Amino acid sequence: MSSLNARQRNDLMAELQGLRRFCLSLTGAVADADDLLQATVERMLEKGMPEDAHTAKWVYRVCKNIWIDEMRSREVRQRYSPAVQAGTDDTVPSAEVQAGGERNLRAVNEALGRLPDEQRLALMLVTIDGKSYAEAAEILQVPVGTIMSRIARARKNLLTDSALRDL
Amino acid sequence: MTDRDYELLSQYLDGELDAGATAALEHRLANEPDLADLLARLRRLDAHVAASVCAAATDSVPEHVAALLHDDGKVVPLRRPLKRAAWPAALAASVVATLALLLVPGEDGRQPLTGSDALLAGALESEPSRADGWVALADGRALQPVLTFPDRDGNWCREFLLRDDDQDWRGVACREAGRWETQVVAREAFLAAEEAYRPAGASDNDKVAGFITRNAADIALGASEEQALIASDWQDAR
Secondary structure (H helix, E strand, O other): OOOOOHHHHHHHHHHHHHHHHHHHHHHOOHHHHHHHHHHHHHHHHHHOOOOOOOHHHHHHHHHHHHHHHHHOOOOOOOOOOOOOOOOOOOOOOOHHHHHOOHHHHHHHHHHHHHOOHHHHHHHHHHHOOOOOHHHHHHHHOOOHHHHHHHHHHHHHHHHHOHHHOOO | OOHHHHHHHHHHHOOOOOHHHHHHHHHHHHHOHHHHHHHHHHHHHHHHHHHHHHOOOOOOOOHHHHHHHOEOOEOOOOOOOOOOOOOOHHHHOOOOOOOOOOOOOOOOOOOOOOOEOHHHHHHHHHOOOOOOOOEEOOOOOEEEEEEEEEEOOOOEEEEEEEEEOOEEEEEEEEEEOOEEEEEEEEEEOOOOOOOOOOOOOOOOHHHHHHHHHHHEOOOOOOHHHHHHHHHOOOOOOO
């Protein structure tokens, strides 16, 4: 299996924006997310993928595995740092965000960071990237029922998080 | 609330309940205020989660990463996911109210759509959103409703793709006083064939994405919610 053919490259290009958000949900910081995105694309180009594989599902799995196997093991991710954390150089919230709800956004990010990884991944794939439960199940390689229960537990945990009780 | 309630509401929000389960849950929601309140809190939570991620992600893929996929100088334009999406309500809450772009010319100065378009409006009124496939309009154009969301004025809006001859458009129309008016539209670059390329820049999705970000009051509806809304002739009280 060599690099990607034109169709696969095109499919991958179409996934990059969503994949970047997924990377951000994994890493919690824009700079790390972009590193992960680049590593994922490079891995795809290097290793290729089967002709009959679904590009989106394949690349999300590659991304997740890189994060778990490499970046996380190197402790790149110290903790899930708030994406809208004041003073971080690589996160530049818009004036609109600063004007309204910044405190809420920070609280949500901190609460997301307290979720178990498997719950946060399932939640992000569905609520941010618009994947169906079946698609998320394929990406995370677990049964659909597991995705369903992880997302429900993630939402319950967030709602009962002391920082988000006012939502 | 039980864990099963959380699972049901989660599935409902995500459009993962079948018609029977949706009807049963909606019956409970109408009769159980605590359950309805929990659903509202979960909706707000989803909006905040979306906002927290989108606030940091500019949606612009780093050029050096995109360049890895360029093939012999050919550039493939990005196409936003067509499935259900989520938008930052928190972002929308603090922005300009009046972006009444009834007509936005394309880059070449052509005016692709008028504010009121009977054929487009008729299809938007009744056709569900979809990730694939097109609805043929009587004048030869083809429509693909993409998703449905509430705006800050309490109106329902729909993002759509419109194919007209060899040109594709992405736009948003909102329903006010029973009429669909196109609010913003921009040229969309699709691949004409699997191996064919068009230059980047032919797509101008930022206008549409920006409009949605500024005006969406909540996340897009799930399939079952949209189905119920269409069935109610868009009278669903949020």
